[in-house]
Amino acid sequence: MDLKTVKFILTTTFLVIIAALLIGSFTNNQLLIYIMLGFFAIFALVYLVGWRCPECKKHLGKLVVRKCKHCGHRIDV
């Protein structure tokens, strides 16, 4: 998976989780909790599996990153 795609999925799922949290705090919708958990699972999985340096394959950590902290490879996403 391309790092740009990974970042896109992470940003989108993160926003959906935040939106569901906000809407969920105003309404009492059970379905929203399940949607949130579902998206959280996707987020966690993609973060753990996909958010890696293309050069050394080590995990990048923070979502806002300019270069790999392990090998110094430039990350331009």
Ligand SMILES: [Zn+2]
């Ligand atoms: Zn690296």
